[in-house]
Amino acid sequence: MEKRENNIKSRREFFRKAGxxxxxxxxxxxxxxxxxxxxxxxxxxxxxPYKCTACGLCKTSCVLTPSxxxxxxxxxxCGYCDFCPGFxxxxxxxxxxxxxxxxxxxxxxxxxxxxxxxxEYTIDEELCDACGKCVQACSDFGNxxxxxxxxxxxxxxxxxxxxxxxxxSDAIKRVPADVxxxxxxxxxxITRKGAAQTKKTES
Ligand code: SF4
Ligand code: SF4
Ligand code: SF4
Numbered sequence: 001m002e003k004r005e006n007n008i009k010s011r012r013e014f015f016r017k018a019g020x021x022x023x024x025x026x027x028x029x030x031x032x033x034x035x036x037x038x039x040x041x042x043x044x045x046x047x048x049p050y051k052c053t054a055c056g057l058c059k060t061s062c063v064l065t066p067s068x069x070x071x072x073x074x075x076x077x078c079g080y081c082d083f084c085p086g087f088x089x090x091x092x093x094x095x096x097x098x099x100x101x102x103x104x105x106x107x108x109x110x111x112x113x114x115x116x117x118x119x120e121y122t123i124d125e126e127l128c129d130a131c132g133k134c135v136q137a138c139s140d141f142g143n144x145x146x147x148x149x150x151x152x153x154x155x156x157x158x159x160x161x162x163x164x165x166x167x168x169s170d171a172i173k174r175v176p177a178d179v180x181x182x183x184x185x186x187x188x189x190i191t192r193k194g195a196a197q198t199k200k201t202e203s
Pocket of ligand 3: 061062069160161162
């Protein structure tokens, strides 16, 4: 009888201690969680365009569909070419806007006539899915002005960016949230309101 009571007492003691530990663990982890949250508010993920090789994984590896990564153009570097290797596919029969002549599979690159023989190329970010085809062609055969950036109106700033885990060039890194873009165009500020908007700064 006495032995049974002792067993009951020690079981109660055990559950009391276990309860205290269960409560203590989440309490101990609160400062770490707060620090993590504060860190993610101060830093965001961005692509270093000078390291990116436009491998295509930005399209398929983001937690969002379509990807939070979009193509953007550095107007300072762009040659405004008549034959833009990012806009027209190699072997295009005509240098026009026919879908069969365009490299972009979703028709996201738009061109506007400036003066003979120059065109300005802009990206429709609603359509761009970050496949990287134009970026690769522009860097192989053009001036390298087309490049990829993580757009912060879309990115949910994951604790560990899923693209950063697989990027073969180690091109994705944390940058200060108040300087969130690494645009190749120093005079271009990328601002995002809601879904998708790119604005060229007037200087
Ligand atoms: S995964 Fe890396 S190399 Fe590939 S497109 Fe994205 S940033 Fe560029
Ligand atoms: S080719 Fe790919 S990366 Fe370039 S604008 Fe079109 S969808 Fe975007
Ligand atoms: S942090 Fe998340 S949402 Fe943003 S680009 Fe990386 S995987 Fe996509």
